[in-house]
Amino acid sequence: MKYFLVLSIVCAVMFAGCSPKVVQPTYQATPGQGQGAAVTTDTGEKDRRGDVTAEELARAERERLRMLDEKMRTSLSQQDIFFEFDSYAVQASELPKLQAVGNWLKQSKTTAIIVEGHCDERGTVEYNFALGQKRAESVKEHLVKMGVEGSRIKTVSYGKEVPIVPGHTEDAWAKNRRAHFKIDQKG
Amino acid sequence: MKKAKRMILILCALFAAGVFIAGTAEARVYLDIYGKSFKKITVAVPYFKSDKADRLQTDMSDLLNKDLDLSGFFIVAPQSLLDKEFLGEGVEKQEINFGSWRSVGIELLCKGKFQIKDGELIFEAFLYDTLDGSMMLAKRYRSRQEDWRRLVHRLADDILLTVTGDKGIMSSRIVFVGGRRGLKEIYMADIDGFNLKKITNYNNISVAPSVSPSGRYIAFTSYKEGRPNLYVKDMEGGREIVADRSDGMKVCSSWFNNSTLVYSHTAGKHSTIYTYNVATGERRTILQREGIVTSASFSPNGSKLLFVSDMYGSPQIFARDTASGDIKRLTYYGNYNSAPSFSPKGDLITFVSQIEGAFEISVMNADGSNQRVLTNGGALNDSPQFSPCGRYILYCSQIGGRYSLHIMLYNGENKRLLKFTDNNEEQPRFAP
Numbered sequence: 150m151k152y153f154l155v156l157s158i159v160c161a162v163m164f165a166g167c168s169p170k171v172v173q174p175t176y177q178a179t180p181g182q183g184q185g186a187a188v189t190t191d192t193g194e195k196d197r198r199g200d201v202t203a204e205e206l207a208r209a210e211r212e213r214l215r216m217l218d219e220k221m222r223t224s225l226s227q228q229d230i231f232f233e234f235d236s237y238a239v240q241a242s243e244l245p246k247l248q249a250v251g252n253w254l255k256q257s258k259t260t261a262i263i264v265e266g267h268c269d270e271r272g273t274v275e276y277n278f279a280l281g282q283k284r285a286e287s288v289k290e291h292l293v294k295m296g297v298e299g300s301r302i303k304t305v306s307y308g309k310e311v312p313i314v315p316g317h318t319e320d321a322w323a324k325n326r327r328a329h330f331k332i333d334q335k336g
Numbered sequence: 337m338k339k340a341k342r343m344i345l346i347l348c349a350l351f352a353a354g355v356f357i358a359g360t361a362e363a364r365v366y367l368d369i370y371g372k373s374f375k376k377i378t379v380a381v382p383y384f385k386s387d388k389a390d391r392l393q394t395d396m397s398d399l400l401n402k403d404l405d406l407s408g409f410f411i412v413a414p415q416s417l418l419d420k421e422f423l424g425e426g427v428e429k430q431e432i433n434f435g436s437w438r439s440v441g442i443e444l445l446c447k448g449k450f451q452i453k454d455g456e457l458i459f460e461a462f463l464y465d466t467l468d469g470s471m472m473l474a475k476r477y478r479s480r481q482e483d484w485r486r487l488v489h490r491l492a493d494d495i496l497l498t499v500t501g502d503k504g505i506m507s508s509r510i511v512f513v514g515g516r517r518g519l520k521e522i523y524m525a526d527i528d529g530f531n532l533k534k535i536t537n538y539n540n541i542s543v544a545p546s547v548s549p550s551g552r553y554i555a556f557t558s559y560k561e562g563r564p565n566l567y568v569k570d571m572e573g574g575r576e577i578v579a580d581r582s583d584g585m586k587v588c589s590s591w592f593n594n595s596t597l598v599y600s601h602t603a604g605k606h607s608t609i610y611t612y613n614v615a616t617g618e619r620r621t622i623l624q625r626e627g628i629v630t631s632a633s634f635s636p637n638g639s640k641l642l643f644v645s646d647m648y649g650s651p652q653i654f655a656r657d658t659a660s661g662d663i664k665r666l667t668y669y670g671n672y673n674s675a676p677s678f679s680p681k682g683d684l685i686t687f688v689s690q691i692e693g694a695f696e697i698s699v700m701n702a703d704g705s706n707q708r709v710l711t712n713g714g715a716l717n718d719s720p721q722f723s724p725c726g727r728y729i730l731y732c733s734q735i736g737g738r739y740s741l742h743i744m745l746y747n748g749e750n751k752r753l754l755k756f757t758d759n760n761e762e763q764p765r766f767a768p
Contacts, residue, residue, distance in 0.1 A: 235650055235672065270734070271695065273675040273688050273718050274763055275544065275587050275600075276644060276651050278557075278564070279628040282585035282602040305563050306585040306602070310541050311518055317737055 214256055221253040222332065225262075229313075229327040230288055235272065237283035239291055247288065250330060251295035261301040261333035264288050268309045269322035281306030288328040303333055377499065379404055380413040380442040382422055384459075385449040392450065392457075396488050399528070400446065403492035403506045406743070408728075408750030409499065413442055427462055429471060437466040444472075446495065457481045461491050463498060473498045485530055502725045505743075509767040510730070511535065511545045511554060512741060514757045522556050524767060525756045527743075532756055535569055544763060546588040546597065551768040553614055555579065555588035555597050566599055568614050579612050580619075590633035590677075598622070600630040600643075609643060623656065631675050634658075635702070636682040642666075644674045653687055653704075666704030678702070679722045684746070686710075686720040686729050697731050699746065710748035719763045722746065730754075732762040 228250055230243045239247065254260060266285030268277040285304035293299045313329075314321040381400050383393045404410040417440060425432055427447040437445055445466055450459040456478060463473035475494060479487040489506035496504030509531075511524045522545045525532040535554055536542040542558040554569045566579040566586040580586045584603025591597050595615040601608045607629035609622040623629060625645060632643040641656040650671045656663045667673035672690035679686070682702060689698040689707070694714040700707040711717050716734035723730065723743075730743050739760040744751040755761070 271716060272651070272672060272690075273631070273695070275589060275631045276628070276674045278544070278585050278587050279600065279602045279607060279630045283628060286604060303563075304584070304603075307541075307559075308543075308585075310520070310543065315517075315737075 218253065218257050221250070221257075225250070225330045225332065229329050230284075231323065232284055232326040232328070234269065234322070234326065235280070237266075237280060237287045239287050244291075247291050248295070251292045251297055254292065254297040254301065255295070261303070261335075263303045263305055263331040263333045265311075265329040265331065266304065266306040267311060267313070267325060267327050267329060269325040270309050270312065270317070271322065272309075274308060278306055278308035281308045284326075284328050301333075374409070376409060376411045377443050378411045378413060378441055379444040379446060380418060380422075380437065381446045381448075382418050382425070383415075384447075385427060387451055390452070392452075392484055396448070396450070396459075396484055399485060399488045400492055402528075403489060403504070404495065406750075406752055407492070407496055407504050407506070408745045409496065410444075413440075427460070429462075429464065429469060432464065432469070434464070434466045434469045442466055444499070448491075452481055455481050457484055457487060459487055459491075461494075463495055485526070485528060489526070489528070500727075502727065505723045505725060505728055505766070508723070509551075510741065510754065510756070511547050511765045511767045512756065512761050513543050513545065513763040514759045514761050516759060522554065523756065524554075527754065529754070529756050544587045544589075545765055546590060547765050547767045548591045548594055548597070549768075550594045552594065553591075553597070554767075555591075555599070557587050568597065570614075577614050579614065580610075587630065589631050592634050592638070598632050598634065600632055602628060602630070607645075609641070633676070633678060635678050636680060640682075640702070642676045642678065642685065644676065653685070655702075655704075664704070666700065667707075668704075669707060675719060677721050679746070680724055680726040684722070684726075686722060686746075688718055688720065697729060697744075699729075708748070710744065710746075711751075719765075721765060723766055724768065730764045730766060732764060 228246045230239060230247055233240065254262065264285040266281035266283065268281050282304065285306060289299065289302045289304050292302055312325040313327070314324045381397045383397050386393055401412045405412045421436065427449050443466055445464045446461065448459060448461045450457060457480065459477040461473065461475050461477065462471060464470065465472055473494060477487050477490060486507065492506040493504040496502065506527060508527050509524055510527055511522065513520050514523045515521055518541060519539065520541050520543055521537060522535040522542050523532060524535055536556065536558060538558055538560040540558060540560040542556055542560070544557045546555045552571055554571065555566065557564045557566055564585055565581045566588060568577040568579050570577065579597065580599070580601065584601055586599055586601050588597050588599040592611055596611050596613045598609065598611050601610060605626050606624055607627065608624045609629060609632040611620045611622055622641065623643065625647065628646040630644050632641060634641055639658050641658060643654055644651050645654055651674045652665055653667045653673050653676045654663050654665050670690050674688050676685050676687040684699050685702055686697060686699045688695050689709065691709060695716050695718065696709050697711045697717045697720045698707055698709050710729065713733065713735065718732045720729050720731040722728070727746055728743050729746050730741065732739055733742050739762040741754040741761050741764045742751055743754055
């Protein structure tokens with residue numbers, strides 16, 4: 150009896166000591182395999198679910214950012230910031246677009262962009278070249294204030310040389326007074 | 337608009353008064369071109385004579401008629417007025433019946449004869465005053481036969497010099513920007529549209545040409561390297577000089593002397609006016625301000641720097657005294673006054689002024705007084721520049737969505753279209 154008791158205690162200690170060592174590597178090494186894992190304790194199952202969820206969350210977050218990045222890259226050319234005639238002040242109505250671009254640039258740390266400044270056909274050629282530059286600079290300044298490094302933003306003025314809409318109406322002019330974003334491929 | 341209309345009315349009234357006064361004035365004082373107005377002189381150019389029948393007889397007299405008409409100082413008698421009696425007449429003074437010419441209202445008579453020897457054109461021209469038969473001009477010209485157009489332009493300029501005391505512009509060349517959206521090149525051509533050649537050929541956007549006074553250098557801004565850099569083409573040898581390749585917008589607006597250009601540079605918070613000597617590479621900062629500063633030029637004697645700034649919220653023209661550094665605002669009328677350019681004497685400034693939504697070519701005195709509006713088409717006019725003789729203003733006008741070049745007398749009369757290519761043409765500059 151004494152021997153049995155000692156043996157059982159030794160066994161119990163042995164099993165108690167061994168069981169985590171034996172079982173745990175099984176589902177850690179092959180977390181996807183069901184049968185071996187199914188016999189493990191409740192606490193083990195909870196741990197496993199927590200681990201995978203965190204990972205999936207991280208992956209989902211990465212995916213979301215990747216999608217956002219892709220969406221921003223493909224739609225960047227549609228994020229034009231529009232201006233009033235003869236003005237390079239960014240209007241309040243344009244700020245959401247500017248913020249979206251800024252947030253994206255803060256996430257996508259290696260991306261460099263070019264901000265093009267454009268004018269409508271009215272006014273003098275020379276003044277419009279300067280005005281286009283100031284429009285691009287205004288947009289850059291906002292992005293820098295949001296925390297984007299200035300070194301990642303180049304500015305180029307096109308004056309009135311490259312209108313996006315060909316007409317000579319107020320509607321066409323309004324569409325042509327813009328700051329236009331482009332990915333800087335040279336980085 | 338009311339103000340503009342009133343100015344036009346005043347101009348018209350002055351013109352009418354001028355005609356009346358000139359009509360009673362002495363006949364031998366030909367044209368007081370610096371007066372408010374003047375009377376046009378009626379001139380006849382019968383077909384030129386030559387020993388053998390030649391197309392040049394009519395081609396050359398037609399071209400001279402065109403040149404004299406474009407000059408704005410003459411009423412050109414139509415060939416239909418000149419009947420057989422006139423056509424058979426010789427070119428020498430004793431052969432001419434001045435009374436007959438006077439009787440059909442001709443005041444000046446230009447006759448010419450030529451011969452062609454081994455491809456050389458030798459031309460003799462005579463200009464007579466029909467009032468007393470006096471010879472005002474007798475001159476022999478020589479050129480290669482194929483350069484007959486240039487020969488006629490020289491004669492036209494000499495006639496202008498004789499009659500008005502100042503040479504004409506018919507021998508001038510024009511530098512301009514031609515092309516379409518996203519594809520613009522700089523061209524040069526004779527003022528009559530001939531001898532067109534490309535100064536740039538980059539298949540890109542090349543704009544804002546500015547010609548040095550001697551004509552040796554042409555500065556321009558080109559996007560050929562992906563951003564607007566400032567270049568200078570040396571027309572002697574064709575070398576290209578990079579004047580500024582730094583970040584930002586660079587545009588040359590004028591030349592200070594034969595080798596020093598004046599340009600504006602906008603980048604970051606500031607705009608800076610620099611001079612750049614293309615011979616030595618020396619760059620000097622002339623003026624720096626926050627916001628926009630552009631279209632800078634010195635007065636002919638260097639005492640004033642003209643520029644456009646948005647320091648009061650919209651483009652206005654300012655003059656800085658070179659000695660004292662004092663800055664004076666010159667334009668107060670309207671919200672948009674830009675692209676100023678001095679007359680060769682420095683007494684007038686031509687510029688663009690927004691009036692009732694349109695952009696019109698205007699002139700004012702060098703101190704900003706006495707602003708006059710010269711165009712009233714309600715169009716988009718730009719890039720005015722005085723001719724080297726100071727009597728004409730060359731400019732660009734957008735009509736019906738198309739940009740074309742025009743020239744007018746500095747009082748706004750005699751507006752004429754200049755055509756060089758089938759594309760848009762803009763930003764014209766005189767070249768010697």
